[in-house]
Amino acid sequence: MDQQGRLELIEAEADEGATPVDDGSENSPAPVDSTDADLGERANDSQPPVAAKPAQSPPKRRASARSMGGKHRAISISEFFTKNRHLLGFDNPAKALLTTVREAVDNALDACEEAGILPDLTVEIDPVEGYDDRYTVLVRDNGPGIIKAQIGKVFGKLLYGSKFHRLKQSRGQQGIGISAAGMYGQITTGRPVTVISRTGKRRPTHRIVLQIDTRRNEPKYLSEEQLEDWDWDHGTEIILTIAATFKGGRHSVDEYMRQTAMSNPHAHIIYRNPRGVDLVYERQVHELPKEPEEIQPHPHGIELGMLMRMLRETKRRNLTDFLKEEFCRVSQRNAEEIITETAKRVPDRQRNQMLRRNPKAMERHEVEALFQVLGETRLHSPPTNCLSPIGHEDIRTGLFALFDPGDYDPSEFFVTGETRRPAVYRGNPFQVEVGIVYGKGLEGDTSAEVYRFANRVPLQYQAGACAITKAVQSLNWRQYNLTQPRGSFPVAPMVVSVHISSAWVPYTSESKEAIAHYPEILSELRLALQVCARRLQRHIRRQRKQRDAEKRKQYLEKYLDPISEALQEILGFDEQEKARVSVQLTELIDPQEVEEESEEELEVDENVGRPRGRTEVVADPIPETTHLAEDGTPVGTEEAVAEAETVPEAVKQEAQATLGLDLPEGGED
Amino acid sequence: MARKKTIDPEKADEITIDTLAKLARGIHQSISRGRYPELISPVRSLQNVKEFRKRVGYLEIGEKIKTRTLSVNTVKTFAQTLKMMSLSKDLVETNDFATKRDAYYQSKNWGPAAFKDQPESDTVMDDIEAMVSRYGLGREHLRYIPDEHGGSVAGALKVHDKDLETGEPEVIDCTRFGSGAYSIPSWVEHLDFETDADFVLCIETAGMFQRLQSHKFWRKYNCILVSLGGVPSRACRRFVRRLSEQAKIPVYAFVDCDPYGVANIYRSLKVGSGNAAHVNHLFCVPQARFLGVTPKDIVDYKLPTHPLKDRDIKRANDALANDPFFQAHPKWQNEIQRLLDMGVRAEQQALARWGLNYVIDEYLPAKLKKTGSFLP
Known part of the structure; x- marks a missing residue:
């Protein structure tokens, strides 16, 4: 399923x-x-379980x-x-801590962005005195706050949320996370959840302590009060006490905060870990990401069950209106076409009858026929304004802030970012972005690190099951002058950061840990990686050339001195002449080198190097439709054509062999 | 003849320093004019040996030269070559010398230009020698001497040497070594000779030399005995050459009758070696003649023989086919062919078959009566 x-x-x-x-x-x-x-x-x-053994005599009825x-x-x-708490990421105490922090931070960031506020976050994890396996997690934001009437439901009722019923890019999706964390805390420590919220300067600050009635899935208030003074004009603070262990490493909260800061350079985050270490991630970008638009579902992206629910719940009176109004990219003509085709497959209904059919009255076989036709009908791709990528400039900003080498030297430290144009998988728009940091300060003789992000949320578990991991592994990095053991990550002083944004990220499970292997997604991932890898390759080549030249120069200098010295010894000239000979010798051997250098400098790559600070445009302006023309047939965009020219033949062949992908070939993408 | 290129010992040091300076100045000028400096030396290999000319008397180096231009790849060798030349100048000026191994160790204070191992320094040394050979100089003039010493001398000869430290003359009387002998130094350029001997007899084996010396053969026949000890070293060849030239006396070679004795020992003594053809004009004794043992002697004296081994046959054929010296001497070709036909070889000491001193009492006196019939 x-x-x-x-x-x-x-x-x-x-x-x-x-x-x-x-x-x-x-x-x-x-x-x-x-x-x-x-x-x-x-x-x-x-x-009762189904009887497994074949009965020798008829089994006796037990009930x-x-x-x-x-x-x-x-x-x-x-x-x-x-x-079944493992389904939601509370399998073990270490992971429970991460999941709790993650859900709270995701909610906080989502709330701030939706309200148009640059996020200021405080995250504190403190050990509970007297226990070595309990922690208090406090997450505070400067978001819009929550009105009192909603507080209970938001934090005390599972599957209560603003995000599930709409198609819009956001961090949380199901509205299960934060209340699940609360419930987890309640189960493991018996402690309630404390929520403090204020919606504006002249508004009261509410402090509510609540529990979840697990039988009825309803919040139960233990206390509620108004705080006299709160330091913030607006915002929400949540405090949970949970059973947890604090660990370092790849799956740690520390790592989550680091990566979150990277993917959210517009946020200011103060993080105190249980060891009492305060980490401050300064705001790198002073503009909010583009507000993603909410979109309707695309006919290619829905499931039969969802279609049934939509039919059941719609306010439209006839099927034509239903299709036109509840879906995106369905015109009057499309709707009629779909219904005509559906009618052909339903023997007991005429076309005209079908056009006016009440959606709520549709029978199962009719729905199934409709579902089939929806999948087969050619339609425009969904609009992509529901996406809000980080943007190549901000990816670089984020990476730069995280791996800041101190004294930036472009020959030793390389950073690049690439934002692909939006693409579509099964009717869902998505967009892939890749950032690469390479060089000074990173461990060189180990595998490259791969950071995975979905809608700006770091994915830390189940790397092996993730499409991002697969895309990085299946790329032939050796082609880009890196060492790579077969089928694994390249070995280099490198961090690869991959971000997928989508209104509906196809996770492999509810705990949102890995992205499913849709061929369209893999293809986009590989293309983005290739673009960045090519830039990295240029950097590596340049670096090697520079090093070779340096080495050569050193080598020469090493031996030029003995030459002038020996000449002095034989010919007996003075120190001045010796110095002159040395200079002349150096000049004699150096000139070619200078020429090579100047040629190199001509290549300028705008997506490489130190970010120039926030520019107006986050990424390329996102077109209404991508990769598909008006009539729905695939069309080579300008970029696709350019891509086809730059993708080496070998890469294409490899891509086709390993993934069955068709890289852009002039007219196709 | 060879004399044309030989250096007057009196002026040798002066010429050496001038030559080194000339080479260095050429390089200095190239650099000053913004040109890539070059080092030019003849190709040192068997392939680069000219056809033998009796008039010249030794194996001459061919026309092939190699040019080493300063570049990234040659800069290290370039530096080492110049440093080595500088060391040579220093040695001449301080009237000192360095063996090949000394030179290698000397390089250790050249900083980055130091040699990694001795073969590396030997190669550079040979290159310099080849360079200066165009000016008639040899390694010995550069004050680089081999580590091995070469040969012993006994007989009617007084060698005039000098104390290196004090410059005091030292006279060595080669008649006064008892049953021992004077050992030829590695460096012979400065020696002077005083002798009234009639000829020099070069003997292949130390055993035969010992016999002739012990019985004072040189007294009876008024000659100088030289033990070659196999293929003669450069110093040994140079010693015999200078001795015979100064005393104006003939040189006779007395070696085993086999391809090695003829094609290697005698040929090297007389006309120099193929590998170091660039210095053959110094290290050859063109006036040497072949006394024996000849293939004819084997028959005449009924000498006990050994069959020729495969490598003997190979060497003989090689001499016939490739050696410019033998190609220029039909007499030698006949002799070698005869030896091959006989399929045997005989050592000097095989004469002992007729008595230990038969060689002193019969063989040599008989031979010396017919010096005109000696092979060239």
Whole structure:
């Protein structure tokens, strides 16, 4: 089952949990679709297992349907969570700490950006006195705050959120994270969640201590008060106490904060880790990222279950309007075309009847036919204004701030960033960005580090399952003058930072740890990596040439002195003449070198080197549609053509061999 | 003849220093004019040996030269060559000398230009020698001497040497070594000779030399005995050459009758070696003649023989096919062919078959009566 389907069913179950209906009884209505039934089965452990052994004599009936039916009972999502917390990233104490911080920080950043506020974040993790396995996590932002009535639900009810029901790029997606963290804390330490929030300067500051009623998935207030003075005009602070361990390394909170600072150069972050170390990540960019637009789903990107729900919930009265209004990129003509085709596949409906069909009344076989046709119909790609990439300039800014070599020397420290144009996988727009830092200050004889980001959130677990990892590994870095053991990361003093932004990032699981291997995504990843790798190669070549010249010069100087010295000894001239001979000898051998240097300097790469500070444009202006022409046929963009000229033949062949990809070839992308 | 190029010992040091300065000045001028300086020397190899000319009397170096231009690749050798030349000048001025190994160790205080191992320094030394050979100079003039010493001398000769430290003359009487002998120094350019001997007899083996010396053969026949000890060293060849030239007396070679004795020992003594052709004009004794043992002697004296080994045959054929000296002497070609046909070889000491002193009492006196019939 893929992710969307799975989320679908979690949500469906949450609805049921909220309105306690004994749907386990024999009279319960038939499941809306197969996924619901599937969930019921999976969630209910009380179902007896199917007999495994072939019975020699007819087995004795142990229970009747009636007696078994009595055991069926709805479970709330909160209860489900307590038993399956690993699904949401709370598998072990170390990971639980990271997940908690991550969910709180994601929410804080999302809130600030949506309100148009440059984020100021404070993150503090303090050990709880008397325990060595409990920590208090405090995350405070300067965001818009939350109105009092919402606080309870935001933090005390699972699957309550603003982000699930819309297609828009944001860090959080399901609205499960922060309340799950709260619930985790509650389960493991018994401590409630404290929330302080203020929505404006002349507004009161509310401090609410709440618990989650895990049976009913409802918040329960333990106390609420108004604070007299709070140092911030607006913002939200959340304090949770959880069972956790603090560890260093790749999966650590420290690393998460570092990478978050890198991918959010517009944020100012003060982070205190449990060892009492204060880390301050200064704001590098003083402008907010472009606000991503909310978009409607694209017909190519939906699941059957989602289509069913949309049909059920729509306010449109007929199918034509439904298609036109609920989806993006469906015109009147498209809608009619789709319905005509659908009608052909549904023997008991006429076309005209179909056009006016009430969406809510659609029968299952009609929906299935419609779903099929939606997938087959050629449509414009979805709009890409729902995306907000970091931008190559800011990628460099972020990387530069993180790996600042102190005295910047372009021959020793290389940094580049590349933002691809948006592309589409299964009806979902996405955009890939790659940044590379190489050189001074980085470990040289180990594998390159690969930072993965999705919608600016660092991905720290399950690297092996991630499309980004695969793309980096499958690229032939040797072609770019780097050493690379077969099938793994290159060995170089290098950090590769890869960012995918999308309204719907295809994670491989709910814990949002790895990106699924869609061929379109892999292809974009590889193209972006190749662009950066080529720039790196130029740098490495230049660096090698420079070093060779340097070496040569040193070598020459080493032996030029003995020559003038020996001549002096034989001919007996004075020191002045000896010095003159030395100079002449040097001049005699150096001139070619100077010429080579000047040729090199002509190549200027604007996406390389020290960032010049924030420029107006974050990335290339994002076109309404990419890679597809008006009629929906693929068209070579200017960039694609340029790409085709620069992609070496060998790279293309390799790409085709390993991924079955077609790199741009003039007219295609 | 060879004399044309030989250096007057009195002026040798002066000429050496002038030559070194001339080479250095050329390089200095090139640099001053913004040109890449060059080092020019003849190619040192067997392939670069001219056809033998009796008139000249030794194997001459060919026309092939190699030019080493200053570049990234040659800069190190360039520096080493110049430093080596500078060392040579210093040695001449201080009237000192350095063996090849000394020179190698000397380089250790040249900083980056120091040699890594001795073969490296030997090569540079040979290159310099080849360079200065165009001006008639040899390694010995540069005050570089081989580590091995070469040969012993006994007989009617007084060698005039000098104390290196004090400059005091030292006279060595070669008749007064008892059953021992005077050992030829590595460096012979400064020696003077006082003798009334009639000829010089060069003997291949130390054993035969010992016999003739012990029985004072030189007294009876008024000659000077030289032990070559196999292929004669450069110093030994130079010693015999200078001695015979100064005393104006003939040189006779008495070696084994086999391809090695003929093609290597005698040929090197007389006309020099193929490998160091650039200095052959110094290290040859063109006036040397071949006394024996000849293939004819094997028959005449019924000498005990050994069959020719494969490498003997190979060497003989090689001499016939490739050696300019033998190619220029049909007599020698006949002799070598005869030896090959006989398929045997005989050592000097095979004469002992007729009695230990047969060589003194019979063989040599008989030979010396017919010096005119000696092979060239």
